[in-house]
Amino acid sequence: MTKSKYSKSFLLKLYQQMLEIRLFEESLIEPILSGEIKTPCHLYTGEEAVAVGVCAALNKKDYAFGNHRSHGHYLAKGGDLKALMSEIFGKSTGCSRGRGGSMHIIDKKAGFLGATPIIAGTVPLAVGTALALKIKKKNRLTVTFFGDGATAEGVISEAFNFSALHKLPILFICENNLYATHMPITESLANPKIYLQPKTYGIKSVRADGNDVIKVFETAKKMITQIKKHKGPAFIEFLTYRMRGHVGPDDNIQGTHTDIRKSREIEVWKKRDPIKKMEKFLIKNKFLDQSKIKKNYQKINKKIEQAKTFSRHSPYPKKNELLKYVFKK
């Protein structure tokens, strides 16, 4: 990244959003380890540039769906931070009223229509909302976030075929973080060049650096133009890396340092930290200095602490409301 063609405020917004997601995720680690948070949290640390860059290219009214690792998608799409924190604490003030936890989150006002943890489970739903947009002739689109592991699910191929066949306005975002739960990509996919998969259906597809938020934004913007021009789906594979475990701070078993990844690999990716990278760029362009950085951290940490306090003081759902919401009345 060299000199910027974007405004200072836009770039700072991207940076702050990434930082907010990072600090939100990292703030969960202590309560996870202490047992205060029990719901399985799949942390997004290290992948922030993808959610932030893609969502910056969307309109507020565009739809988004997530997966098991979606705190970042939810926040980047404009989801309410307090409601997310409360949901993770299992409180009635949570975005899913304490019925969802970390893995089932929603903020319809922000166009974030739902994240669920069955791998690739929300992808066909996202295709359905894109179909609805097409039927109703709305000039909008749906974005669906999923990981490299999801591309081994059969329904992904069905979704490529269906959305290409019917020329639906959908942007597939694959976050390739090199691991499908515990499984390295080389043991999971016969061809790790995921972006080649949709090409066979005639879908515009590219691979890009997922740790460079400006590149992410530009790639998403370009592909959205393709979607609108060609009236059909597009696919982006973002190369990125999760700095935490598949679930919780470390891999496999929370808090016991059972990370299966090579420490050298982790060191290499730490150097590509999307937030550090953006920080450097902003400093170079004189949009940011050390004191501003410090203030930023403090400001965001304060917001997160307030959300935590709010969540801790919020009531749990009532026991006598256990059966509420099985059916919509």
Add this chain to the structure above:
Amino acid sequence: MFLKNKKQINKRFLSYSLAINEAVYQMMSKNKSVFVIGQGVKSPWYVGNTCRDLLKKFGPKMVMDTPISENVTTGVGIGAGMVNMKPIVIFPRMDFMMYALDPIINEAANWHYMFGGKANADVVIRAIINRGGEQGAQHSQALQSLFTHIPGLKVVMPATAYDAKGLMISAIRDPNPVIYIDDRWLYDVKDHVPQKIYSVPIGKGAIRKIGKDITIVAISYMVKEALIAAAELRKQKIDAEIIDLRSAWPIDIPLIIKSVKKTGRLLITEAAWSSGSISSEINSQIARQSFKYLKAPIERLCLPDCPAPVSKILEQAYYLTSKDVIKKVKNILNYV
């Protein structure tokens, strides 16, 4: 025309399959969000005449014939139902629905609950039981009990043309995922079907024949056989009360209890496997709630617990008729 009575003379009669067709046609005309999606929806070979004229009237955008991709097709329907569309996803053979269990069970059924009531999967999933004719194991299954097991799903199984239309309209109006199961063996059944739009409540059964000696709860296709059996039993001075369950979930337990209080005997019949089924659920609930009224053990008449065979001799042994109902009723009445 097993429901024809004096009152219904001069009224319009329509077949079960055309009643489904009329419900969908009228609801699509009335509400521009209703659309049909599924494999073979433009082919009578797949869906009989239940989709007659839909393509002609509403066009391929609203009557979407799909690739053989049950998982994505169902997910697409469910997703569209999350953003103010009202899809009717169609499975011409219920067996193929197994590819779509993830969107139905993990997503649609849980959607309202797991998001604390903030969102709902507004969708009708119509499955056709297409049995007989030596089709064998994978083209004959009646799998309703898989779905009645799941919280968040409603399951309707009309047995009359009147209900085929009324329950389809209710299913379309219901904001929850509704599994609508129709049986090809009922397609030619004709009864009174009003031309207007009307609904049949989900979760309510209907008494098809009043009786005092035994209650027969029948589901879908077996309502027809139970009524034939009841007519025959009447000649032998046995007066059976026939309840058409209509909705497999929620089950109208109060209606059954009321009847069992009177008759003291209960037979549940369903053209599906008995183990872990709707009929076992009814059996359990009535045994618990109506124990003191029972004069004989509750009995069930279901398909044998084996896959559908092909050879016609085995098929005859497998499927149920009114004769099996009569035999079972007599056994119950002979209990001392």
